[in-house]
Amino acid sequence: MPETLLSYLTRPNPRIARRAQGPVKFTFNNLWLPVENLEPWTEFNYETLMSLFGPDLSRQVDLDDPTPQCEASMFSQIYDEQTLGHVVASSIMIPVSCALPQELFAASGGITWETDDCFPDWSAGNQYRMQEYQDPEGTTVTKDRPKAIVLGDTKYQWSHEEAIRNVCSRHHGYEHTRPNNVLPLEQVQFYCAMYRCRFGFLVTDEGLLVLEAFQETDIQRSPRPRRNVRPPSHQRVISSSTVDMSISGLSEAVSDLSVRSADVGPPSIRLMKYAFVPWRAQGTGALTVKLALYCIVRIANEDSGLRPHYTPLTTMVQLSGGASATPIGGSPEPSTTVGKDKAPAVGSIEPVTSTSNPRTSNESQYHNVRVFWNNDHTAYNYQIDDGKWIFNDSPEKWQTLENNIYNYHMKPPLRGNKPS
16 A cells, blocks of 8 residues: 555564574674774754655655565574574565665675675665776776665674774773674774775664764874784684683784885775664654665765765755755656656666767756855765755766866756856
8 A cells, every 4th residue: 555655664674583692703804993983973863864855755655565474484583693684685675775766776785796805795876886997007997786885784683882882982992802792893894994985884683773984084094003813804703701812912913003005905994973773663753774774875875985074964954955865866856656666677777978069069958057065175066956955976977168067977967167
């Protein structure tokens, strides 16, 4: 039966039953760096997100709810991380992906895989934004995989609160005590650094921890020493207060703090902000796991690159005047229906690739926009004709001609002033 998209995304999650408990095992990778700073992401809340996406969330949809099937089958019986991943895929990822605009998806991390150094469980992306790399001759080559805009992982029997306390209560670092429960935070921080991605998340049997990563402002690495042990890439370690891990002593045998060639790689992350959404959250006025994931993918579609600073969500609300955020590269007027029949086959819609000369093209083919630099002068903000704002659009998408700039990734193409 038709309902609003908001109603659909705030339906209850499956009631899960934890059938097996014991020593918690966390993945460990010696490439991960300590988490330097954690802060609550207070503006990631129901009120702010409704101000950004309220009009879109009021649309009528007719989407299947998999929760009854999950509860009627063994999918809601949780024995380990893998079985938790199954219920997350069926009851969270599929509904959210179906609810997103047609060009966006939330699914397996394998879809956006880039490197053998990390294998995220989950990722989100835009099917029209593909990965690119430079070949030996310096030519940009497009790969047949979408670029990740959000990355995530699954953890069973993990306390995010205890992990956050372990990071925040040790002002001089936690390497000597080596609490294992911080490893999931280090893992997602590593994903964000490797993929140059602003957003990550951890989904657990208790809920969803959304993370926003901030890059270091300069080349200097973390003042804390890098771990110098090299166990197997994805070794698992047991988290138990009775286990005296010999690895903890290895941090004492650290190398010097000079920048080495091995350090010239992924950017260092100075801060991660976090917001937690309980698994049990549901109903009117509640920020639920599905609603939070939907919104973070929408925000990431507008601004997903890892940087030192970002436009605050509250500023986006003020600039948009409460209008829903429009995905970069998406349709200025989204469809009034979303759901099972919303998405064409991949590749059936071609992005705009017009190469017409702005000096000779018909004036009426453009939307005129007023373009402004963002706060750190790295990307463009502008307002399209229907009053909606686009934030942190890459200047690489715009062509410059005299005093105007042109964006042919939108349909119709955009023409704007060249910001000073």
